Amino acid sequence: MTKGGYFGIGIFEPKNETNMGTLWRSASILGASFIFTIGKRYKKQSTDTQKSWQQIPLFHYADFEDFYRHLPYSCQVVGIEMDARSVPVEQFRHPERCVYLLGAEDHGLTNAVRAKCHHLVQLPGDTSLNVASAGSIMLYDRYLKQQLPLSAAPTPDLPTA
Template sequence: MIDNFENEFFGIGIQNGKTPENLGVLWRSAQNLGASFIFTIGNRYAKQACDTHNAVKSMPYFHYDNFEEFYKHLPKGARIVGVELTDEAENLETFHHPRRCVYLLGAEDHGLTDKATAKSHFLVKFKSELSLNVSVAGSIVMYDRGISKPRQ
């Protein structure tokens, strides 16, 4: 992964993404909302059918076979922000986004793995009665970053 950034950056990706449509929509949002790179972990995905802006060809895209490979290639100084609906997660509404981070989302049907949750530097959630579509959840997090409080 990229490891020489002078200022702030963020990447966003999905662990074990469920559908190509969700990936494509997330990539399009990432391109529109200022992500530096996008990624997938695991082999549960296919061609990103809804990536109408071709974000995969417009910004760095990385694929990792498993979480260990992803973690080993984490950019220097980056913090993992896991997006997970758990009691331990901090509310997005009061969260101060790190200057350099990677937002990690899980598939709607399984969420993040236990290992990914344990290795995340931060866990965030937002007000929602039920889990949301992964591309919607990722878009909300990136939008909040763009309008948010000063970075840590």
């Protein structure tokens, strides 16, 4: 992954509005170009103590079809989800231009939404994380991998002869 490009992060049908303020703050600190919501239930929250709305925009889409129609050219959708097809985050190479899509805590991403994702990534653990925490971890993983030269990136242990 190069240090160019852009990325955004958002929540599909967010359940708890307070998570948006936390995610917005993390997105601003970790270099996101924008954040977004798909579906209902968002309002400004006091958890955005850094007033991130002054730094990066928030977009709202009525439903997944509306969101998908407005994807920028050559932008990949990266679903963060516990799924048999998901790649562990430790092995994931972030696309140069992408959006990270999180599901609400109560139902995650639907099967129809998962099918439209270019990539599915799973964070560590056997149960789901708070959505703002999961988003922050994913953004930090991107940030960290951009800082390391490819030769310094972790590689799997190879058997010795």
